[in-house]
Amino acid sequence: GQNIDQPTEMTATEGAIVQINCTYQTSGFNGLFWYQQHAGEAPTFLSYNVLDGLEEKGRFSSFLSRSKGYSYLLLKELQMKDSASYLCAAPNAGNMLTFGGGTRLMVKP
Amino acid sequence: NAGVTQTPKFRILKIGQSMTLQCTQDMNHNYMYWYRQDPGMGLKLIYYSVGAGITDKGEVPNGYNVSRSTTEDFPLRLELAAPSQTSVYFCASSSGTAYGYTFGSGTRLTVV
Numbered sequence: 481g482q483n484i485d486q487p488t489e490m491t492a493t494e495g496a497i498v499q500i501n502c503t504y505q506t507s508g509f510n511g512l513f514w515y516q517q518h519a520g521e522a523p524t525f526l527s528y529n530v531l532d533g534l535e536e537k538g539r540f541s542s543f544l545s546r547s548k549g550y551s552y553l554l555l556k557e558l559q560m561k562d563s564a565s566y567l568c569a570a571p572n573a574g575n576m577l578t579f580g581g582g583t584r585l586m587v588k589p
Numbered sequence: 590n591a592g593v594t595q596t597p598k599f600r601i602l603k604i605g606q607s608m609t610l611q612c613t614q615d616m617n618h619n620y621m622y623w624y625r626q627d628p629g630m631g632l633k634l635i636y637y638s639v640g641a642g643i644t645d646k647g648e649v650p651n652g653y654n655v656s657r658s659t660t661e662d663f664p665l666r667l668e669l670a671a672p673s674q675t676s677v678y679f680c681a682s683s684s685g686t687a688y689g690y691t692f693g694s695g696t697r698l699t700v701v
Binding site for chain 2 (some may be wrong): 510511513515521522523524525528530567571574575576577578579580581582584
């Protein structure tokens, strides 16, 4: 089976940096996804990591440590529009994603 | 390019009624999925399909049925609606693990 844990809520200030953590336990490893979901909308793809290390995409970066079963999403120069839920997800060998409960990020002025 | 299209966007059902949630994708993806998302929670897999004519149960299949007669369409059928099925339903498709999912815009269902 697959188990994914992430904090329920986080609050940060506009312009700051925030790190959203995710720990996972999977039977086999097929990579790790991060999705962003604004309230009332569908999830949208942010990143996919299969190798250890940090991958940077503009203001967003994602880190993976396979030996520790750990990932984080790093958001820099926070903007109000970054207020959303961030979902960590792991695929099994059959390409089915198991999602964590999501981290609701609130960005304050 | 429409991507994944879900209809309807909103629906209110009475207990015991039935309905079909429609999902169509135009990206020729083999993999299609139905998830439900309860308020403040993550997504839970209801059913999935790896190609036309092939479907299988996910984590929470009870009370639902699916079919996949074509690559494009993957409808979800609710029989005898119950209040516990009040949720937001997302359809998604994928061409393979490394490409992630493309989600539809969701169907918000309330059973009263």
